[in-house]
Amino acid sequence: MKTLLFAVACFMTAGLAAQNTSQILPKEIQIKTASLAAPEDLREGVKVYGYDQNGEFVVLREGTNHLICIADDPSKKGINISCYSDKLEPFMARGRQLIAEGKGEMEKRQIRRSEAESGELQLTDTPAMTYILSGTEENYNPSTGELKDGHFRYVIYIPYATTESTGLPDKPFAPGMPWLMDPGTHRAHIMITPPKQ
Template identity: 70%
Template sequence: MKSFLFILSLLFTSILNAQTKVLPAEIQIKTATLAAPEELRDGAMVYGFNEQGEMIVLREGTNHLVCLADDPAQNGINVSCYSNKLEPFMARGRELAAQGTGEMEKRETRKREAEAGSLSLTDSPAMTTILTGSEENYNAATGELTDGHFRYVIYIPYATAESTGLPEKPFAPGMPWIMDPGTHRAHIMITPPKN
């Protein structure tokens, strides 16, 4: 029985290791930049993961975009690109997450820091493009994703429904709406319907 449990634990460990295999940097970069307009992909800064699962810079950028590679420890494919105007806000979020801070505590910390002026927020609308998909539609050898789904987030700190004319929830498929209005993380959400 003990040997069976040992073999079972080895099998489970190998399955976990296979699921969290870190892809080569060039594949991570290719996949991450799928969330960017094609003409901006080659110049985007890209964060990805090293063999220890730590987020690192895979490529310095030459334009205004920052892209994040898919996290191999999470299910599915999820990559994003955003305006470098959001980098202080995003970098602080990554730093807090690396410290083990939970999502709600991370939000509260950034709120306090933004209100105190120690965390810079964008002074004009800044967009994030998110591309998600299933692992079944992802080719890890080429970095290509088929049947991915885009979502767009336009950060506009402290904006409200009144200041933008947007509703606080969508009432039609794919329409823009404002989430977290009046806060440091106020943003316009646009989620096109899936085909």
């Protein structure tokens, strides 16, 4: 499951590596696809990060609500998009910055932990949601931005939560059940992965 979280973190902070610009979709399509990860009634107001025609990771649209969405990285296999609470933006933005500086995953975790503990990095003080939607390229229409048969996962960040404070186990005991990953740390989060149909 740590591999899954690492993959999620990578795609949420992706876009800083070189891109094949011939694969970059029009801005409107990227926005439409990225917004699919958000609850339907919030999609029109989400802020969206994606890729310009030079492959740079940029803001494609400013938002009017509390969600931020990340477009699919065209350099990676499959379709992976996410939307997260704007309360998580300092944490996510710092991760992107550290990746741009060439930091590896473990070094990035250590730096953010130290900065969180010192108060330099602002963490959410209430639970904050992340919606993750993935699918196959075969089920994606790049002309319309639609994804069929995508699979949702949910992550609720709750820094420093413990199994005792939440009543959650530190591993799942049944398919799709919530559980607490990295309990007691700045990265503590509830994982919910519904079974695939």
